[in-house]
């Protein structure tokens with residue numbers, strides 16, 4: 001329980017309240033003064049613009065540069081308007097300013113191009129020159145990787161027409177819809193079900209159009225051979241009795257033995273191609289325009305090339 005409020009207690013409270021009101025007044029006065037002086041700065045800028053012989057007048061540019069970079073309280077848009085410029089025009093006129101952040105590649109001081117500038121959104125901060133160089137290197141490296149992949153994928157794997165036919169027959173015995181897979185479904189994309197079916201069909205069509213007799217050697221590009229062998233291996237194991245029935249008219253060999261042999265040939269071809277590719281397309285290779293254009297074509301052009309040659 002208190003002893004009761006005395007007159008002096010009230011007086012002390014009133015004093016602090018008065019003090020608070022004074023402070024508020026001072027703030028709003030300062031605010032008014034701030035607005036007024038801001039308006040005056042902009043008016044002076046507008047005057048200077050009228051007096052200046054050109055927008056590039058170094059004195060005018062100096063004032064704009066100082067206000068833009070050092071006086072954040074004055075909005076960039078109002079400043080540009082006062083100078084009779086768009087924001088972009090003003091930024092072009094006053095130019096960038098040093099940021100104190102070095103380029104992580106060459107060490108040069110990076111330039112702030114606007115108040116909202118940030119050193120780097122992705123990865124380490126780079127100057128414009130290093131950024132461009134980096135991008136070129138990246139895309140060159142990507143192109144070389146694709147050329148290498150194409151070279152390896154196009155390397156011819158040789159087996160007899162009969163062996164390829166056996167592998168294709170197993171895959172074609174299980175059409176994608178029988179596996180309950182719609183084209184483009186998540187399962188299809190993950191497993192490449194339709195793609196491997198199409199691939200097996202293509203192999204069979206090639207065998208038919210080449211009218212290859214059973215024991216004649218026949219080349220299949222490594223990328224296609226890999227897909228065919230992998231899918232045939234998988235499907236051969238689904239129903240061994242059916243696989244036997246499928247192979248009987250073609251060969252007495254088991255699917256496993258046949259596919260294992262094909263896979264060994266494939267691995268040998270790929271290993272040799274990987275050796276050679278580093279000489280043909282070393283990592284430092286500069287792809288020419290025609291090679292880069294050819295990479296934009298989606299179709300497996302290596303397939304047609306290969307079979308035109310053979």
Ligand SMILES: [Zn+2]
Pocket residue numbers: 103104105106107108126127128129130131
């Ligand atoms: Zn740099």
